[in-house]
């Protein structure tokens with residue numbers, strides 16, 4: 017079968033494949049959300065088929081749960097899983113300390129809960145998402161629908177006193193209606209340009225009444241796998257301080273690509 021993926025998808029798939037190599041029999045795994053995480057779910061399902069692994073999977077969104085079940089992975093409710101061994105997820109941005117902006121796919125609340133309840137969070141990404149300073153990607157903030165306008169005003173007031181370049185908070189839309197998260201909330205996307213102090217901003221945002229969670233992941237991610245279109249991957253582990261390079265071969269991927 018001819019494999020006809022975009023270069024970005026090849027990069028995402030390569031990263032996903034390398035991350036799945038970290039999965040061992042018996043693990044309890046958090047499954048992220050987004051297009052890169054979907055590659056990981058496909059690669060994981062293939063590994064389970066090939067090696068007969070027994071895994072327990074906790075998805076971070078209804079979308080991921082549907083895909084994982086469809087591909088035969090064992091999905092359980094988070095409350096039944098307990099502490100997880102590892103979460104593998106995508107990101108919208110990451111910096112040199114592996115601080116992240118997530119939530120472009122609207123799932124950062126569940127993603128943050130699941131990742132922080134895991135021994136390790138491994139992020140999978142293509143190289144375009146690495147930044148010197150976080151903030152070019154609009155920062156998602158999940159807010160409860162009740163009084164979201166008041167939360168927005170308070171957030172914009174707060175941003176004026178923070179080390180950021182922009183202060184605009186836009187309600188995320190789904191066509192002509194506000195976007196609704198899996199938890200029934202809205203999302204405000206903050207156009208910040210550059211975030212001088214992500215930790216301070218994250219703490220301050222979560223103090224605003226109505227804010228459920230923001231998309232900054234600070235000191236949560238342990239390792240990043242960066243994929244490239246030619247199959248090269250770089251695995252940077254911040255806990256061990258190691259950097260590894262490897263090439264993923266695409267030849268054995270027909271089963272995965274055939275369901276895309």
Ligand SMILES: O=C(CO)[C@H](O)[C@H](O)COP(=O)(O)O
Nearest residue numbers: 050051052106119120121123
């Ligand atoms: O945070 C997320 C969803 O809430 C995603 O991980 C992030 O948006 C990256 O998505 P993609 O892999 O499609 O680029």
